[in-house]
Amino acid sequence: MKVMKRTIFLMCLSMFLFNSASANNHSQDSKLLLKNLQRKIIHTLLYVSENEMKAGKDMRNFNYQFSLPVNQHINLGLVIGAYKPKLGYEVISVTPSSEAEKQGIKVHDYITEINHVPVEKIKSSEILNVLYKLKVDQNLTLGVKSNKELKIISPKLSAVEIPNLYFKVGEGVESKSTAKQNYPENSCAKVSVHIKPPSSMGRFGAVVFDKVDNNGVSDDLNTIQLRPGHHQFHFTRTNFYGGPTYGKMAPIEIEIKPNKRYFIATRVINGVPKIVNWRIDAEQCIQK
Incomplete structure (x- = not known):
């Protein structure tokens, strides 16, 4: 039964990947590279599926996503x-x-x-x-x-x-706050880490992304783009000089509003490092 669940999950994923790619008019060499990428994604998800089932988790509830901005x-x-x-x-x-x-x-x-x-x-x-x-x-x-x-x-x-990339496996859960607000379909906002506040504001520590709404996020990203709404963030502590990460922070929830950029860091408050939103800028954001 478990094998059947995994097979169905991967068959659906394979159909989605290959059908979406076939609609694009790329060079023959690029098509071969992209098809090879699709196979690697499927093989990776096979291993993920095995690991999740060994841990007693149901792949029907699995979701993971990450995005990379134009760079x-x-x-x-x-x-x-x-x-x-x-x-x-x-x-x-x-x-x-x-x-x-x-x-x-x-x-x-x-x-x-x-x-x-x-x-x-x-x-x-x-x-x-x-x-x-x-x-x-x-x-x-x-x-x-x-x-x-x-x-x-x-x-x-x-x-x-390199154009922007958005990768998603599973349906995920849209935040309740997003559902309640009648934001335009293509509205968005940005959240940035690893940007050092000016020294005049005092001492701050740096963080990298770990998860957003229980979806893993690459710790190489300094900025992510999100739909407006209520989001839960998991961060890991680091420093502003590219050093190693050294401690996960307790998750926090932030209400994200459209056309804003939120700057996140850590600050010691009453002897305890806390996540702080040290700056909010107005910035046009439109999902493409």
């Missing part, structure tokens, strides 16, 4: 695999005419250093974080081993704009 990312034209860190990270593919190809990087070369630090001394998650957060005006130095010869290169960084 610019560095494009080197390079895909690396996080394997054998003692040898380096193997180059899986190089985009023709890209900066990586101009620098002479080839498939099966190895990235051995990033900004003069050997990759074997850096966690793969930290490497991804460094590369993900690179900006056009920053410097990047790579150590590349090609046919046993090591060379140091400083590629020119260019940016490519």
